[in-house]
Amino acid sequence: MGDLFLKRRENWLVWITWGAVGCLICHYLLSYVSNAWFSLTSPAFLLMVLTAWMNFNKRFDFFAALKIFMVVASISVIPLLAKKVSSWEEVIHIAVDSGALFLCIVFVSVICALLARRPKQYY
Secondary structure, X not given: OOXXXXXXXXXXXXXXXXXXXXXXXXXXXXXXXXXXXXXXXXXXXXXXXXXHHHHHXXXXXXXXXXXXXXXXHHHHOHHHHHHHHHHOOOHHHHHHHHHHHHHHHHHHHHHHHHHHOOOOOOO
């Protein structure tokens, strides 16, 4: 039966560390490219690497993987948000950019969580 009734607890320090690595990569990429939205490729690539690892392990269900991806992606895009907020063009532009960034994070996280979930087990 495996761990049918066992609740697994995640080690969030590991996932926060992965988010910090993505944050550093995004910061360095943001300093070298002129288009700020191009720096979203580094968190997306990091999520794809984590998706491949989660798919290989086959121990994460959809919602656990979604929570992990949302945390890692949210930490990874902090430099992009800081750059957008520091420009202070207009409040409406900051709100629209932040909303678009949030939708991108949710969309990529849902796709990655669908790919990383474990297959159904039939007993």
